Amino acid sequence: MEAVHDALLQVEGQADWAARGSGSGYSHSGYNQQIAGQASRLVLVNGGNKETDPFINLRFRDKTGMLNGQDLVELMQFILKTRLKVTNSIIQDEWHINGEDLMRAVQGASHPSNALARFEDEVRYLPMAPTKMNKELIRTHLQLMSRFKASLDGSPRPNNRFMKHWIPYSIQDPLVLHVILCSTASFLNETGRVPKVMLLVHRATATRMINEHISDPRRCTDDSAMLAVAQSILTSWYWGGTDELHAHMLGFKRMIELRGGLQNLGMEGYTSKISLINDFVIALVHETRPILFGQLGFEFEDVVRVPLQVNFNSPLLFDCPLFLSAASPLRLHQHTARILDEMRIVHRIVADLSDDGTQEEEASVYAAADAALATIAYMPEDVALLESDSEKSTGPANVSGGGLKRKRQGDDTAEPRKAGTTAAETRAASGEEMPDLVHRCVRKAALIYCQAVRDRVPTSRTCSEDDFNQVWHWAWGAGLDRWAALSGVFVWVMIAVVPSSLALVHSRMVKSLLVTGFMYLGTENWHVAADIATAGLKMQRWLRGRRDVMQGGLVSEAWGGETVVERHGFAFKDEMPEVVPATMEEDHESDA
Structure with missing residues (x-):
């Protein structure tokens, strides 16, 4: 990809991916298997298209983001209002299939736009079931959640090396992708837009795939396994139960020991950094000791030193x-x-x-x-x-998009400005x-x-x-x-x-x-x-x-954090847009 903002725009490109894993079961016991493995290879996404799908695909047009001038809450409202109406419709469609409506929709549907047709054609190459819900979760991941992976204001620098690794890896690798789907479903469940039963399906799928992956002696400590479990720890800490969190933490520690240490877990050392950051932030928040950071046998040294920003x-x-x-x-x-x-x-x-x-x-x-x-x-x-020089010279004509x-x-008590x-x-x-x-x-x-x-x-x-x-x-x-x-x-x-x-x-x-x-x-x-x-x-x-x-x-x-999230719900629920799923008739009237 030329820049990371291209990856945030849409999932595009020509690529072949490894076949998906399969199996059943829902258990954390897979961490106790005897494991040793080797690194896997990935095919990176190439290309990128600048066309816009105004109906579904929310685009950010430049490297700083089309929404660079909006408040975070407004940005979230804008994206969620666009995405969640689709999400609600998907839930309604996938859980209440009506063959008659489906046939009527197919017969009355107009030809899809080029961008939409291209996305629908290329998303089938992603290592996941091409359901409408999975596609929607991928869009939400790319257009909203990834923007705040390593950027406080939701505007990652286009030349950020970490994001250039993270975005392709998060959608190409089958195991990591399903953990990401689970994380995104957890967020949408927190907002009240995805039912708990659907979240549990994604959670069970991700856990089953992790257990199967680490049960394979050839893959159990490869880069995919390490990144997937590291991300699972964060997901469990935000939205999961304590037993699940501790199982992931203990299993990950054991995997690192078998891998031979933290020095190179993949993504040019970024997986090691992610793992340690998750570990010491959890420790800081709970005022306890980390289980990896600063502990004997889990040393990590970044040989690249840069001047202090x-x-x-x-x-x-x-x-x-x-x-x-x-x-x-x-x-x-x-x-x-x-x-x-x-x-x-x-x-x-x-x-x-x-x-x-x-x-x-x-x-x-x-x-x-x-x-x-x-x-x-x-x-x-x-x-x-203190008023900055840029603010002094900023007038209505200079306000960003x-x-x-x-x-x-x-x-x-300040009122919102106009x-x-x-x-x-x-x-x-x-x-x-x-x-x-x-x-x-x-x-x-x-x-x-x-x-x-x-x-x-x-x-x-x-x-x-x-x-x-x-x-x-x-x-x-x-x-x-x-x-x-x-x-x-x-x-x-x-x-x-x-x-x-x-x-x-x-x-x-x-x-x-x-x-x-x-x-x-x-x-x-x-x-x-x-x-x-x-x-x-x-x-x-x-x-x-x-x-x-x-x-x-x-x-x-x-x-x-599962209990707290279920008790309180989304922190900004009062700011959430009211989204009512449209009926087929309403959709046709609006199209007309």
Whole structure:
């Protein structure tokens, strides 16, 4: 493919794929088989077509995305409204077959467009049953979920090397593809658009195929198996049960041991990075120990070192420029930057503690936390949002294609601005300065960390539900494009508050955003992601004190998100478009 955005547009190209696996059964016991294997070969998708199917295929026309100027919620509404009407119709068709309607539809159907005909012709080459639901899941995966695989704002860079590996692999490999179908079905079930029974079918199929694959001595630890199980861990953590999650985690650990270590699991090392990122993010969220990252026998070294990107600067990185620097391009208010620099001192002192820290060493930690609290006490709760040069010069004619900027800075009571206006115009019209929501998030996170250090308890004990809701509201209001430019700060804030969200409605969304943030860091600069994770885990380990032993021989203290998702549903259900499946007669009238 010339660029990754081509893969996000549609599934096209001429290719031959290996035959599909078959079999039956639904069990995690396949991980206990005696396994050893070899790498498999794949045929990559080639080509790509720029034509549009206005009825089904939602297109992004350029490398930055046609929806680059829209808010994330609006982007999600736009895509879901387009996709979910089709999904509902598919469910209705596949579960309530009416031969008479089907014949009438066939006889009255117009000739399909060239793009649709080409997609229908080429999708049959994908290693899956060519059902309408599977096709719809593939479209949703490519057009929505893949956009946030390693991009906080849903706009992956066209030359991102990870995405160039991930997109083709995720739709070409039979095993990985069916795990992806299961993940996408899980998301659509969360939104209420796919029934649970259909999700269970996809879940059973994916699990059966994994068990069959790893039961084959020739394939059991090949690249496909490693990536499929790594993705299954994430899917189970978001939407599955705890037993399922632990089975995948334990099985994956055993597979890595048999493979000979983490150093090269496929996709030029990206599978290793995905595996470790999933592992340490799960540990950070549940304030527990990782089972792979930093453990003996699971070392990974990326020989490629790249210079530090400015937007990756974080209080959890210790050999980086000060935030309070006139040369910093991060557009942080000086008060915000001062807080971040103070918190870096606290984290560095904790990171430098020996395993058996002396009383003098620990006293230095408390002193640093007190100093940071004193600094925060002199800082205002609100500061004015700094206006960027690009925003100053932005007028209605310069607003990108969607008509809105994705950034949504505002205070708690701010009304949504009118479409086609910029944030600067809104401020001018109201005569008010907009508060910097990033400052609010940084200040609150710093208070949570400092209180946790002073009491020496996990941050989940010092971050209340109200604290989390405040930070989440401000963070979402600041806009994911702003956080994408402050990725290192974003993950630092989230590490402080996410452990307090696990039983709340936003749990799955927040977990996925933290994974995405680290995936962006780790696929661009592995050493930055690893250093941030190491410092974050060291802080959590010190805060736990002596309670750092896994209880009862558990694989992990993490648990699956199925119960929480079923209890609360989709975090943005109030924002969801109302989609009513159209009848055959309505469809014909609209066509006319």
